[in-house]
Amino acid sequence: MTAKAINPRTKGYEFLGPPGALFITLAVPATTYALYFGCSESSGGCPPPLDNIPVHFTQAVSSLTWWKSLWDTQAAILYFSWYAFCVVAWYILPGDWVEGTQLRNGGKQKYKINAFSTFLLALGLTAGWIVRFGPQSFTFFYERWVGFVTASLLMSVVQALGCYAASFQDNKLLALGGNTGSFIYDFFIGRELNPSIGSFDIKSFNELRPGLILWVLINISMACEQAVRRGGTITDSMWLVLIFQTFYVADGLYNEPAILTTMDITTDGFGFMLSVGDLTWVPFVYSLQARYLAFKPVELGPVWTAVVLGVDLLGYYIFRDANGEKNDFRNGRNPKNLKFFVTASGSKLLTSGWWGLSRHPNYFGDLLMALAWSLPTGFDTPITYFYPIYFAVLLIHRQRRDDENCEKKYGEDWHKYMKMVPYRIIPYLY
Template sequence: MSSSPSPKKASKLKTEDQLGPVSEHYEFGGPPGALFVTLTVPLFSYLLFYGCSPELGCSPTLPLRDPKLLWATLKYGVLDSFKDLDAWLIYFGWYAFTVLAWAILPGKWERGSELRIGGRLEYKINAFATMLASLAITAGLIVVKGPQGFTFLYDHWAGLVTASIANSVIQAVYCYAVSFQEGKLLALGGNSGNVLYDWFIGRELNPRIGSFDIKTFNELRPGLILWILLDISCACHQYISLNGRLTDSMWLVCAFHTWYVLDALYNESAIFTQMDITTDGFGFMLSVGDLTWVPFVYSLQARYLAFKPVDLGVAGTIGILAVNAIGYYIFRDANGEKNDFRNGSNPKKLKYMTTSTGRKLLTSGWWGRSRHPNYLGDWIMAWAWSLPTGFETPIPYFYVLFFAILLVHRQMRDDEACQKKYGKDWDRYCKLVRSRIIPGIY
């Protein structure tokens, strides 16, 4: 005959169920998909460096034309990057600087989104100040030592990639290990019981060391700001190679990227409502994405232009500026509508529907044209970042293709989550707003 647990034990069991419920399904293809991404993200980070270089050229057919040469370059190049002590010192010195900046630079504390167990975490908002400090130091180095004094990031690229991957692995292992401590709030999708998958997807929702939030810190600071510093280093390399001249294409790429990052950091608190923060745990998927993929893949166009300069001319420059302006306007205006509405304001008097839960969903404005109009703006900007590289090779457009896949996958995850949250109300909403990202097309 079975007996019921004592009230104290029952309460503990209920708390454990709330903090760490067993995950009901896999994402990203489960453990095989986790293994695939874990191996291919570092591989592509190296491949885009060694396979698109002044020595080997920048052709997507290179692996087919000369696979032995590319393999030898990858093999010995990666091994050499492990021996590049300067790169490791530079990278971990940079990471330490961003942590120190978080700690000592002034900033206000803001509360994030409500957790599923109730309550809200507090976050220090000073990423924009960290960016300004980084740019000031960079400018000082260039003024004192000249452009040649800031090419060291470009010169140690492969070693920096290797150091960032090592940092990503270390952080993912640490966060997985500490997630088994009592009282940890786990991500709904990160407690499957499969070690590889949970390590990859992230077991704990908000891993912290005191008030230092590891996930939000990595999302906004070391990788994003390093991306811009890498761009500047590439520009310095081009300036020296062209005997004191920067091409209009390099100016555009650096300006677009810098503006995008400054905008993201200035609006730092907007990240608190994103799926990465509210839903996903912090594992290798996010750590390698934040620390390796963002800085070293997103700066692909600037690195290409560093050894393959392109002159656009006035007409080309104006045209690309227009493309970026359109994308940025859609991205920022759509996010502005959403943030205003979430904060109880509706200055445009947009239409909306009320769900059975009492929550409201916008059905006019940008959010009446598609369910994810901000993704559309983001993708248009991706084209503007690649167009300055010209059309000699499609490699610099890798970001456009990758970003399209990323946005579609994120849209599918968003829609799935909303379907669970709103049920039949979501079906009704989808009939009102039929397009997912691109109005009338997708």
């Protein structure tokens, strides 16, 4: 096949095209900063007094001193050192090499599977540091929050620009959705499908290591901040957030090969959308609940603790069992004897089990877990519920993208399948 045939020009847009891509490119960093300044001690609360926000905002953005305060050299050094640690761990820690799905050019990308080992190493070093030097020594994420956000944004922009520029080299396999010819759109959505340096796959590395593991380390730092303020103890609500989110990350890293069949890896290019999502959004937005509890502790008591725990466990069960059904079926196994629909192309689509209740039951489990992560913060502020609200919007958008791709792939068979499984995410509701 010719290069033009393998990498056809993209004809359609997502996210409302270049204007939408530009808006999101600017809005994601702005929202990340806003969630800090709108929910922190330094700004006066969560949220700060509403009548003060316009005045303080105008004063801040018109001040050169405020803009300079977004940069913290020490935080940047720590962040870039952390990223370097993850790269070195990928290189030196043992791991199996696993092939991904077949690419359009007939090849298969190989991925080194050792994210969980990296996670355990990082946790072990962190625990040793805290035991040796005390909780006070690990509160620097709380103290230098804005500087860490800025450093991660810089890394996101540099990587996205670098991958965009490298995608114009010969023999690059481009993402079908990222070859429009519009710089801002292709920069945002990702032009090259699998940018890599030798055997180092940039996209899968960022997806599971620097940001995801950092999310847990930030939560630990927030717990240390709370412990210092409370004389060495942390609240039941902080314990729940730590346990829920650490387990979620550990589960994802332990099941690292499962990521190789996701849309991020098989379909999307690596651009600013994924780089800023992996490196900035995940660690610094998803840790909002722990950061809130660091300066405003909440005691739930045994009853509410059990309720919140039940919501999370239910969500995890649905998420894991649904994914288990899908992965078994894709690998030629069907231990539950699930029913399925055979398309004209020979593809098989599950129509029973969790996948008979909705077309994306794993998303439903994810949403329940997202809600459980916010419930420990109580109901004094809606800001700590930003994550489940945002996550619902994200998953609905992803579901619609997936449905559009499936309609293109299966044609009329997809409409027949939707009649068999009418609900998109939440059974009997949506």
